[in-house]
Amino acid sequence: MATALRPPRLPVPEQASSLHRLPKHRVAVTGRRSFAARAGSYPGNVGVPKQWYNLIADLPVKPPPMLHPGTHQPLNPSDLAPLFPDELIRQELTEERFIDIPDEVRDVYELWRPTPLIRAKRLEKLLGTPAKIYYKYEGTSPAGSHKGNTAVPQAWYNAAAGVKNVVTETGAGQWGSALSFASTLFGLNCEVWQVRASYDQKPYRRLMMETWGAKVHPSPSDVTEAGRRLLAADPSSPGSLGMAISEAVEVAATNADTKYCLGSVLNHVLLHQTVIGEECLEQLAAIGDTPDVVIGCTGGGSNFGGLAFPFMREKLAGRMNPQFKAVEPAACPTLTKGVYAYDYGDTAGLTPLMKMHTLGHDFVPDPIHAGGLRYHGMAPLISHVYELGFMEAMSIQQTECFEAALQFARTEGIIPAPEPTHAIAAAIREALECKRTGEEKVILIAMCGHGHFDLAAYDRYLRGDMIDLSHSAEKLKESLGAIPKV
Numbered sequence: 001m002a003t004a005l006r007p008p009r010l011p012v013p014e015q016a017s018s019l020h021r022l023p024k025h026r027v028a029v030t031g032r033r034s035f036a037a038r039a040g041s042y043p044g045n046v047g048v049p050k051q052w053y054n055l056i057a058d059l060p061v062k063p064p065p066m067l068h069p070g071t072h073q074p075l076n077p078s079d080l081a082p083l084f085p086d087e088l089i090r091q092e093l094t095e096e097r098f099i100d101i102p103d104e105v106r107d108v109y110e111l112w113r114p115t116p117l118i119r120a121k122r123l124e125k126l127l128g129t130p131a132k133i134y135y136k137y138e139g140t141s142p143a144g145s146h147k148g149n150t151a152v153p154q155a156w157y158n159a160a161a162g163v164k165n166v167v168t169e170t171g172a173g174q175w176g177s178a179l180s181f182a183s184t185l186f187g188l189n190c191e192v193w194q195v196r197a198s199y200d201q202k203p204y205r206r207l208m209m210e211t212w213g214a215k216v217h218p219s220p221s222d223v224t225e226a227g228r229r230l231l232a233a234d235p236s237s238p239g240s241l242g243m244a245i246s247e248a249v250e251v252a253a254t255n256a257d258t259k260y261c262l263g264s265v266l267n268h269v270l271l272h273q274t275v276i277g278e279e280c281l282e283q284l285a286a287i288g289d290t291p292d293v294v295i296g297c298t299g300g301g302s303n304f305g306g307l308a309f310p311f312m313r314e315k316l317a318g319r320m321n322p323q324f325k326a327v328e329p330a331a332c333p334t335l336t337k338g339v340y341a342y343d344y345g346d347t348a349g350l351t352p353l354m355k356m357h358t359l360g361h362d363f364v365p366d367p368i369h370a371g372g373l374r375y376h377g378m379a380p381l382i383s384h385v386y387e388l389g390f391m392e393a394m395s396i397q398q399t400e401c402f403e404a405a406l407q408f409a410r411t412e413g414i415i416p417a418p419e420p421t422h423a424i425a426a427a428i429r430e431a432l433e434c435k436r437t438g439e440e441k442v443i444l445i446a447m448c449g450h451g452h453f454d455l456a457a458y459d460r461y462l463r464g465d466m467i468d469l470s471h472s473a474e475k476l477k478e479s480l481g482a483i484p485k486v
């Protein structure tokens, strides 16, 4: 009798065998062709999307244009030519609905895509909630976050245009490492300005970038005009994303063979990140669920937009009706406490003016652990969608986020990066509200990266040394006063 109960042995490849034992509702998918080809019957087993989705095509009101920083007139595509290759400029400005993903890019995506969509049933059980919680996990990319989704196409379009060097900034180090990885695949030299505080606190992120062949400078640095000016004003400056952007943009603008890459904020970055949402739509459809709430953290808005925009398209078409919730840190509350105005993307005022929610381009947030959320502005497209009333925003203090992170790590196993702990904390609030009301909502979390290089932050929290930091009203008033009058 006992042998009759044994399940039949399936002829499966080694790497797939453990996945076969997963309970049905736990959706595990893999981008490896050898497995995907044989596992077609598994729910949620989707391929890598063939196109990115541009939400602008479906918006009833189009977002306002970028302005030239000198003339305050709408930007010409040619104004961006010193910084970006033509195809990325086209993608930045287009209203086309779908953009084909080049084969070379999909081929690299397949190293880690499709990423898993996982039901957090152990977290649900811990919370005792009737809600279903899913998370779309982007931490399986080589650099450990969603940033690779745009680093790869940005490196590819630059290499295809004959560019030799790319330069960029990095805050927490995730973007710099993703671009370093992508650059080495396409034979580009990569130089990164890493925010000083992060350069000092996160040597392993720097070493990761160097391992992939990049050159890393602490920012402010003495190798650029903007950096030297900042150092003269404050030799011990901890740096900020806005400062590091000024340095990288200056180098790109003054060297013909060098272009600039940005890891968030711009339309083409959010566009590339929609692979997350497109995959997730298919994965949820295969399970037969639709989300009631989509939650993501917002620094510049790219992981949130990347997951949310394809679902927003479905909502605009009347096919589903989820709420969208962006979560930001209380120390850098761009959407909830900023103003909607034209402002620079960097500290020195070298970038085009973008209409966005901003705390002022010289706002320097307190050094919270979620370095990727310490940006003074917000993607113009997210800001516009927020103004249209298509999404909500909230801010959460970091100790609540780390409490949520421990609950997540101790049930789901994955140690989240400090940034998505904001989304997890908000999802836990939502799930506990469902427990109170008895609602069986489907909650979808953008789990955009792992925290393996952020364990110092966990150390702080576990020792009880982490404190909550709110923005100072005085500092905010000052930086809001410095927003250009347009």
Ligand SMILES: *Cc1c(COP(=O)(O)O)cnc(C)c1O
Residues within 6 Å of the ligand: 145, 146, 147, 174, 175, 263, 264, 265, 297, 298, 299, 300, 301, 302, 303, 304, 372, 373, 417, 419, 420, 448, 449, 450
């Ligand atoms: C960069 C980063 C962020 C913040 O950027 P968004 O553009 O808002 O996504 C959040 N989480 C992780 C893991 C990051 O690497």
